[in-house]
Amino acid sequence: MYLADEAWPDLETYFDSESLALVPLGSTEQHGPHLPEATDHLIAEALAREAADRTGYLCTPTINVGVSGHHRQFHGTMWVEPSAFRQYMESLTRNLTAHGIDRVIYVNAHGGNVQHLREVGARLRQAEVAYAIEWMWDESIPELVDDLFAQNGPHGGPKETAMIKYLEPELVHDERLEEARDTGVPSVEAAGTVKHGSRTFYDAIDNSDNGVFGDQTDATAEKGAQLFEAASDQLVQLCEWLAEQAFDDLLPADHV
Template structure:
């Protein structure tokens, strides 16, 4: 059920009977010469709407711009500062709680959002407003991702390329896959991004001239479909589990 497509009386019926919402979040940022800047939010919305279609749970409109300043050197990248992002997502979530939602799944497809979504979830939990969890598709199927790709990326690599080939293939510049591989960083291990236990870079361009990692030529739409189906199964299971919990067991215990 996609919120933006329904009239308020129909939504009122949903809120009377269910208390879970699926919120897709991503980014609008460079993903190399071969993928669209909307890669992350397209992936997030794809998973969220698939899970909503399978389960009947509510899917909200997508939050398309995230914490992406580390890609700012590449034309077109958009971002918001972390405090603004956290406050916006928290306000958005409290809006859902006003309508009766007390469980939220943040379907996230951008690594830069992770820590901030978890912080928002902590705030909402601490205040007893809602139980909100962050879900990242590749973290739900890590063994499969490693099985399918020799070098999976991370950013703009074959796993994201394969998913966009499956979800929105007309937006992929297949003729640039070799350029993406050869102009980026094929093996992230060779970048020596940590020294003596410290991370020694801030921006994507510090390690990759074209902003991406991995071997993009290893991607196919068939691999993308396999990943999409497997991760969607995991998201459906998460939603079903969360909906079945007693809210009193999810919210903070009383102070002793």
């Protein structure tokens, strides 16, 4: 069920019987010369909508702008400050609890959001308001990602390229895939910016002139379909697990 498509009287039965919501999140930021700036939020929304369709759980509208200041040197990247993002996400989640939701899955497709969503979830749990957890699609299927790509890249690489080739192929600049590979770097390790155990980089451009990593020419829509199906299965299983838990069992343990 997609919340924004429903009239309010038709949502009453959902909130009477269910207490779980999916909140898709991504970013609007550079993804190299070949992918749209919408890459992350397109992936997050597609996965959340798929899981909602398969389970009947509620999917909210997508949060399209996240914590992306580390991509700010590239044209068009949008971002909010981390503190503003955390405050917004906590407020939005508390809004859902006003309707009876007490467990939330942040369906996230942007690495820059992870630590902040974890902090928000910890605050809400400590306050015993809601149990909110962050889920990252590629981290749910790491073996498949490694099997499909020799150089999967942490950003704008073949795994994201394959997903967009599957979901929104008209948005991929196929004629720029070799450029993306040849003007980027294979990996963060290859960038040589980890010095004596210290991550000396702060921004994406510190590692890669074009902002992306890996071999984008290794991406196909068929591989994207495999990734999407496998990640969707993981998200559905997470929904089913979380829905089965007693809320009291999700709250912090008592002091020893």
